[in-house]
Amino acid sequence: MSKLRFAQKVVRSLEELRAAIGPQRFDRAAKKWIALFGIGIYVGIGFGVYYIAINLEGILHWILTYLGSIALTIFAIMIGLLAYAFKLFLRFVYGLIEILIGIISVILYTSLASPTTQSIIQILGGIYIIVRGLDNAYESLSSDNQIKKWIVRQKQGNAPSTTSPT
Numbered sequence: 001m002s003k004l005r006f007a008q009k010v011v012r013s014l015e016e017l018r019a020a021i022g023p024q025r026f027d028r029a030a031k032k033w034i035a036l037f038g039i040g041i042y043v044g045i046g047f048g049v050y051y052i053a054i055n056l057e058g059i060l061h062w063i064l065t066y067l068g069s070i071a072l073t074i075f076a077i078m079i080g081l082l083a084y085a086f087k088l089f090l091r092f093v094y095g096l097i098e099i100l101i102g103i104i105s106v107i108l109y110t111s112l113a114s115p116t117t118q119s120i121i122q123i124l125g126g127i128y129i130i131v132r133g134l135d136n137a138y139e140s141l142s143s144d145n146q147i148k149k150w151i152v153r154q155k156q157g158n159a160p161s162t163t164s165p166t
Contacts, residue, residue: 091140098133102126 018026063072087094105126109119 087136092137095133095135095137095140098136099130100133102129102131102133105129 021029083094103126106123109122109126
């Protein structure tokens, strides 16, 4: 049976059920089932995140044990190279992401009950990431940048509004 036929059969069955029990009763029941389904998904995601959080040390230990520190190092270097390539082509977006990560970092470590030397250093690191993000976003709008040239043309009305930066 094709997916389309199956979907049509399900819709037909639901329409018959709605006609049999009445539209109001059907709508109330449908809302309850949808709410229960949504709650189930949120609870499932919550348990997944909780499991990963409490077992993060074990997961990292497994990676180091079975893949080795060399594989993890190579993976980290590859991620760094990809991030740099992303920065070269989309520096403004990269800067915005840096700002967001810095803000999250500061929020996480300012919520600690008692500040320690380590948390203060981590807050300063978050501030540094924010500054780097602002710098990258600003530098992306330098005079040599194509995005800035496109924005200037739009403001001057010299280019159609559908022109994209190249």
